[in-house]
Amino acid sequence: MNLTIRQRRIVWAYSFLSVSLIFFLFIRWYPTLLAVNISFRDWNVFAGSGEWVGLQNYADIWEDLFKPRSAVRAAFWNTLRYVLFGVPLQLVLALGIAMLLGQIRRFAGFFRAAYFVPYVTSFVAVAFVWRWLYQPQIGLLNQIITGLGLPMQPFLTSPSQALPSITLVAVWRSIGFAIIIFLAGLQQIPDMYYEAAQIDGANRWQLFRRITLPLLNPVIVYLAVLQTIQFLRMFDLVQNMSTDNAGGPLKSTTTVVLEVYKEGFSGYNMGYAGALTVILFLVILLITMLQLRVLSRRVDY
Amino acid sequence: MKQRKLWSLLSLLLIAALAFTACAAPPAGDSGAAGAATEAPADEAAADAGGEAAAADGEVIEIEYWQYNFQARIDAMNELIAQFEAENPNIKVIHNSDTPYDNFRDKIAASVPAGVGPDVVSLFYGWQTAWLDAGYLVPLPEDAFPPDEIRANFSPMVEASFVDGTLYTLPTAVRTLALFYNKDLMEAAGLDPESPPTTLDELKEQAVQCTVRNGDAYEVFGFVANPAGQGHHWFREVLLRQFGQQPYSDDNRTVLWNASEGGYEAWHEFLSFGTELETGRSDLITEPDDFLAGKVCFHIDGSFRLGSIAENAPDLNFGVVEMPEHNGIKSTFGSYWTHGITQKAAADPARMEAATKFLQFITTPEAGTLWVEMVGELPAQLAAAENPELLADEKLGAFVAGLPYAVSTFFVDESKDRQAIIDANDAVILTGADPDAELDIAVQTVQEMYDEFWADR
Structure with a gap:
């Protein structure tokens, strides 16, 4: 088969795309459809x-x-x-x-x-840090709030x-x-x-x-x-x-x-x-x- | 013309891609249950001979043991595995302990269908029903674990591992709940650290005296009835019984927490520490960290906590006493982490044999003794638990003393059971809802779960 350079490029593009397509089919679509089935x-x-x-x-x-x-x-x-x-x-x-x-x-x-x-x-690191900031009694936010004479939140x-x-x-x-x-x-x-x-x-x-x-x-x-x-x-x-x-x-x-x-x-x-x-x-x-x-x-x- | 060539090439590519995916799919499915089922019969005969041949050849069989991440347990199990491997050079045990407690069950649920799970697995006894329903555990071979001997030699709590007379799991160690007390805080509050509370009334009295408040905040928590910690067990198996109400019917089909006036009384007693007595609120405390940090006077916890206190708060001046009695009734909650053999091991006789040997090894009295020293849990075999030295132990004695009257709750789903009590408690403590109505809702929620569970049986 004699392909022009342009055609060859297209073929290569599609073959590379098909790899990620297969990935998507199995990692995204298949589990999604399976979830519907389940x-x-x-x-x-x-x-x-x-x-x-x-x-x-x-x-x-x-x-x-x-x-x-x-x-x-x-x-x-x-x-x-x-x-x-x-x-x-x-x-x-x-x-x-x-x-x-x-x-x-x-x-x-x-x-x-x-x-x-x-x-x-x-997200997990953020969650842990904020959990400490929010803590009653000893959390930083509550220390500031009570330091200002406001009630603990x-x-x-x-x-x-x-x-x-x-x-x-x-x-x-x-x-x-x-x-x-x-x-x-x-x-x-x-x-x-x-x-x-x-x-x-x-x-x-x-x-x-x-x-x-x-x-x-x-x-x-x-x-x-x-x-x-x-x-x-x-x-x-x-x-x-x-x-x-x-x-x-x-x-x-x-x-x-x-x-x-x-x-x-x-x-x-x-x-x-x-x-x-x-x-x-x-x-x-x-x-x-x-x-x-x-x-x-x-x-x- | 060129256009057509391109199209034919593209369709070829597509067909190739499809063929590739079609080939890839079946083997992935095969590693699952279907494949194992079809292969099993043929394998059995072959592997029966093969297992012995493998042992003779000195071929090493690898089995996986999984438990959740808890340092004292990991160290103890590593020690046991080292001893076991020294005795059985042809078996190699891979110890997976990376999963935190919170995710342990999820991880099992995700890994087992993928065929990469454990051969011998550590599980909480309360999960056994769900794991059996899932078809995950296999019965322990009777020749290796004769039921009569197990019943005679192990703590009576282990009865919970039998289902219709068949033994499915076996523990190395068991634990009970007892009352921890901080001696320094008691002394600071003018209490005698050598006479901690032995009755519920004394607990209330001393907890009030020990509490130090600063406005809304607690500098010292006297005692916190915290259902998210061990508090839910205390309510179910201790308080309810002490107020004359058994928690579930004998056939485990009916939830009885609110079946009598005594049930409601027990519930009020539980809540009173946060409401009337104000010795500490469950939403303000972080358990068990606050006890380790020396901010809590009295704290209900299990023998497993001794190990982590020794590790993380070695200077904490504390003692342990039996659970406070009431109306002359003593009770405590007993529970255990137990070990089962999985379908994965059972699929291959050589692995099954190795797994059985390993399970036998980690459930001996000697293993129990090692466990009590390293983890602080009580030996499951009575021979090791009746050791007078252990009974006289300043810290462990109280837990060991609880063994004869400890009860293990039959759970359909412990986390949902616990959640119902947490929600009822939160509704009262945080929103001032009616305690009796909240207990009724909790009972209704748990009962529905029980009804559903038994309907399938």
Whole structure:
């Protein structure tokens, strides 16, 4: 066969791509499909097989939703709260910080690095450090609070404060990523728009509202979708910040993924865990599609 | 023309890729259960002869032993393995102890289907039911472990390892709960460190006296009823019984925590340390670290803690006394880490033989004696536990004294059982919920789990 150089290049490109395709098929797609299959079975972890039980696992989840102190009900509700608190807070803070960072010239690299460092730190390390900071009586935060003469705060040991406390850490941990993306987005906006608007007498708010925000829309959508998915899959922080009583106190911090983990790997209820995973997948899919529809706007000037 | 060539080449590539993946898939599945099942019968005859041949040839059989990461246990087991390997040069035991306690079960669940798990595994006795349901453990061979001898020689607690008369696991050591007390803190509070509490009323009295508060914070915790620590056992097997209520029905089908006024009384007593007596709250304490740090007067814990105290807080001036009695009733919770042989070992007779030998070796009275010295757990074989020196031991004596009345709880799922008590406690302590209603919810939650468990049997 005589191939032109161009054709040969294409063939090589496809053969290299097919390697990663095979990897994805087996490491991503196959387990995903297996999880769907398992969710319809009474799966035995050790035997690696299970009887087909149809929608039984889904029915069990539905039933469990209405039990007193239901772990799954708490998990879905908390997961929603993580998203509702975490995503907007993350986006607003990140945009604000990015705009400030975009204005400074001195030490700009240092500041950017400082905000980005938490993002490259492992979730587990972050969780342990913050758990110590939050500790009642001896934690640094409580030492400061009581030092100022204010009452000691329970933070992670309070059913009402634990979830916001963890959300804040999650935002702090991954805000660096959002800032970098926003910075890049801001730099894409041509200066001439601002200059033109300023000549027309627009004030700072109008510049932000009419130029920055609309032109950042693709970036905002991208980040909103990505961060939502991340908060919907919240696990590491919760697991490591509420040891002894993971997801507690009183199930106030548990998430869907944490319940999947508990059911699947310590209760050995793989079918139930699989069904929860499938539900979470569908929720993520639905929310992402909604976000893309509602948030996406094409803006041209 | 060129276009067509390109396409044919691409389709060839695709076919090759598919063929490659199709070949790769079956062997991966084969290493799992299906493969083992089909191979087993043919193997058996061959390996029966093969096992002996291997031993004669001096071929080394490797078996894996797994336990969770706990330094004292790791050291003791390394010592036992060294002795065992010296006696059996043709068996090599690989000791995997990298997994932290919290993840131990998960790791087993993930590794076993992958075919890379242990041959002999250490497990908490309360997990045995779930592991049997999963088909993970095999019965211990009766010729190597005759049931009558086991019953005669081992602590009565070990009865929990029999299922319908078949023995599945066997421990090196067992442990009981007792009351630890910090002598320095007692002295500072004007208490006599030589007469620690022996009854529940004395515990309450002395705990109140020992508590030091600073505003909302506790400088010294008198006593904390902490269900996330050993507190849930104390409530179930000790307090309930002392208030005249057995925790579960004799057939282990019904949860009875709230079946009588006594049940509720026991629950109120448990909560009172955090609410009325204010000797310390479960949400403020980090157990057992705070006891090791000298911030807790009285602390319920197991004999296994002695090893870690000796290691991490060698200067702690403490004593141990039997669990406080009440209404003339003595009780304590007994439990043990036990060892089982897995399907993985059973699939190969040579490995099975090696695993059996190893299990026999680590459950002798001598192994128990080594274990008590290095880990602080009580020997499972009575011959070693009846040692008068041990009974007179200042620290271990209290645990050994508890052996005759210790009870091991039958658990369907210990973590969910424990979680129900933690949640009931948190609801009362953190949100001021009604204690009786919370106990009812806990019972309902655990009962549903029991109903589901028995429905399949």
